[in-house]
Amino acid sequence: MRKIVSLSLACIVLLSTTVLAADSTHLNNQITVKPDADNAGLKLLPGFGALKVADNLGRTRHLVVNAQGDIYTKIMGRVASEKGIVKLHDSNGDGKADVITSFGNYGGTGIAIKNGYLYASSDEEVFRYKLDDKGAVLDTKQPEKIITGLKKGNQHETKSIALDNDGNIYVNIGAYSNSCQIEDRTKGSLGKMPCPILDSAGGIWQFKTNVLNQTYAQGERYATGLRNVVGLDWNSQLNQLFVMQHGRDQLHDLFPELYDERANAEKPAETMYAIKKGTNAGWPYVYYDPELNKKMVAPEYGGDAKKESTDPAFSNPTMAFPAHLAPNGLLFYTGNQFPEKYKNGAFIAFHGSWNRAPLPQAGYFVVFVPFENGKPTGKWEVFADGFSGMEVVTGTRGAAHRPCGLAQGPDGSLYVSDDVKGTIYRIVYNKETK
Amino acid sequence: MKAIKYGVVTLTAFFLINHQPISATEQPSPSTLKASIGRGKELYLLQCLACHQVDGGGVPHLNAPLDGSANVKGNNKARLIKIVLNGLKGEEIEGEAYGNVMAPHKDLTDQQIADILTYVRNNWSNKASQITSAEVKAVRAKNK
Numbered sequence: 001m002r003k004i005v006s007l008s009l010a011c012i013v014l015l016s017t018t019v020l021a022a023d024s025t026h027l028n029n030q031i032t033v034k035p036d037a038d039n040a041g042l043k044l045l046p047g048f049g050a051l052k053v054a055d056n057l058g059r060t061r062h063l064v065v066n067a068q069g070d071i072y073t074k075i076m077g078r079v080a081s082e083k084g085i086v087k088l089h090d091s092n093g094d095g096k097a098d099v100i101t102s103f104g105n106y107g108g109t110g111i112a113i114k115n116g117y118l119y120a121s122s123d124e125e126v127f128r129y130k131l132d133d134k135g136a137v138l139d140t141k142q143p144e145k146i147i148t149g150l151k152k153g154n155q156h157e158t159k160s161i162a163l164d165n166d167g168n169i170y171v172n173i174g175a176y177s178n179s180c181q182i183e184d185r186t187k188g189s190l191g192k193m194p195c196p197i198l199d200s201a202g203g204i205w206q207f208k209t210n211v212l213n214q215t216y217a218q219g220e221r222y223a224t225g226l227r228n229v230v231g232l233d234w235n236s237q238l239n240q241l242f243v244m245q246h247g248r249d250q251l252h253d254l255f256p257e258l259y260d261e262r263a264n265a266e267k268p269a270e271t272m273y274a275i276k277k278g279t280n281a282g283w284p285y286v287y288y289d290p291e292l293n294k295k296m297v298a299p300e301y302g303g304d305a306k307k308e309s310t311d312p313a314f315s316n317p318t319m320a321f322p323a324h325l326a327p328n329g330l331l332f333y334t335g336n337q338f339p340e341k342y343k344n345g346a347f348i349a350f351h352g353s354w355n356r357a358p359l360p361q362a363g364y365f366v367v368f369v370p371f372e373n374g375k376p377t378g379k380w381e382v383f384a385d386g387f388s389g390m391e392v393v394t395g396t397r398g399a400a401h402r403p404c405g406l407a408q409g410p411d412g413s414l415y416v417s418d419d420v421k422g423t424i425y426r427i428v429y430n431k432e433t434k
Numbered sequence: 435m436k437a438i439k440y441g442v443v444t445l446t447a448f449f450l451i452n453h454q455p456i457s458a459t460e461q462p463s464p465s466t467l468k469a470s471i472g473r474g475k476e477l478y479l480l481q482c483l484a485c486h487q488v489d490g491g492g493v494p495h496l497n498a499p500l501d502g503s504a505n506v507k508g509n510n511k512a513r514l515i516k517i518v519l520n521g522l523k524g525e526e527i528e529g530e531a532y533g534n535v536m537a538p539h540k541d542l543t544d545q546q547i548a549d550i551l552t553y554v555r556n557n558w559s560n561k562a563s564q565i566t567s568a569e570v571k572a573v574r575a576k577n578k
Contacts, residue, residue, distance in 0.1 A: 155535075253485075355484065394488050395490075395491045396487060396492075397492060
């Protein structure tokens with residue numbers, strides 16, 4: 001990254017002026033950027049507008065915005081040399097990234113900033129980079145490796161991260177299985193008892209932010225029974241970790257005598273959990289039925305679609321959402337730009353379903369969940385829609401964009417990443433917009 | 435509308451196929467290409483659609499696409515037949531990795547596998563030759 005910046009003196013001059021410009025904008029807490037004429041193709045609520053900050057960046061997963069308004073986003077999958085993390089800088093204050101640089105040689109999903117460090121994950125490790133007082137990475141080539149040797153299968157391999165205010169980092173280690181069947185995703189195959197995956201995956205592990213080369217031995221299994229979590233956030237108001245679980249797939253394919261196609265499309269719920277140390281969400285033994293509002297025994301473990309689980313070991317979700325929508329981003333909004341009702345509520349980016357077929361797919365939107373007294377009100381509303389570019393998504397491949405990561409800017413703007421085309425959206429509120 | 439249509443077709447297929455036990459010794463009558471495609475479509479809705487989707491596009495990074503796939507349209511019929519029989523796990527397909535495993539489908543008859551493969555080779559943008567139950571039988575015999 002440094003190399004690119006040092007290519008041109010003019011570029012550096014431009015950079016320093018814009019940092020100042022951006023800062024003064026934020027101090028005024030006024031939104032000076034203009035939404036795109038078509039709101040970047042999104043459908044938003046009245047008063048909100050959106051612009052494309054950048055496009056065609058690759059598989060942009062989670063993202064974070066530093067105090068200067070620069071964006072760092074993590075690229076998933078196989079990445080070209082020094083293309084693992086992309087930094088976006090807007091030098092003229094129009095909201096569009098015009099200096100795009102990159103670094104890092106590993107693909108991944110997780111990225112976060114805390115106390116002067118940028119944290120980023122591959123599918124097996126977590127690194128951190130010291131930031132300077134302008135929020136720029138000091139040494140892009142030699143990050144500190146703080147966590148290593150995490151389990152990675154072919155599915156649910158990404159490692160999302162969140163940090164608390166006490167020097168801990170929380171890492172999702174997804175279960176490399178759908179439902180811990182003896183034969184994964186095979187009709188009628190029963191569940192392994194006990195599920196051996198849970199010793200090193202299917203949960204959230206806690207590590208220290210400032211210790212190098214931590215392995216499972218130094219970490220702690222903080223929560224278990226979580227099939228896969230992509231969206232998670234530390235709620236600083238409640239001083240608590242919240243996660244969004246991707247519920248299991250294929251109830252009909254695997255147990256057609258118990259679940260018809262409609263039941264398959266509507267069950268199980270995607271679930272939010274307020275995590276306490278030791279929380280067990282129950283995967284793979286139970287799933288949450290959003291129609292019965294109960295934890296049900298999974299068919300791999302003796303369930304018959306009607307048998308409720310009464311095992312006290314398993315926690316209830318804080319909130320349930322429709323099945324298969326794939327929550328990939330969770331963000332508690334603490335900004336002042338949006339109207340008061342959004343403060344301390346949760347935004348969730350739903351990547352969009354595939355396992356509702358032959359019924360139409362669903363999701364592909366960002367929703368808002370109001371919180372009162374530290375608890376969700378139980379209602380949610382679609383906040384931003386239209387990512388897929390289709391009225392009805394009948395095949396996942398056809399979706400033009402799929403929302404994945406969420407981040408809040410220093411001025412309270414909401415940023416959304418798309419991992420199909422690599423579009424970064426910025427959503428702003430302007431009272432005068434009708 | 436499309437979804438409703440698919441729902442009806444699926445439901446019909448469900449009753450036709452799932453509620454009539456298929457005996458392994460049952461010998462279907464020799465089929466024309468068109469008839470095989472027709473049967474293959476109904477079987478696809480039951481056996482394949484959840485992962486490979488209505489449009490044959492699969493699910494990016496999770497389930498491989500069939501529409502436009504060189505493997506599906508290609509001449510290596512034995513490989514295709516083996517994929518249905520044995521499933522697939524952790525293998526890159528045309529340079530892409532896919533997260534989900536494909537389960538084995540040894541329980542399908544030779545004719546059913548032939549019909550499904552003939553259908554996917556001749557649907558969406560695909561156009562390729564028929565696969566016969568005799569070809570499936572020969573591959574199955576040599577399959578461990």
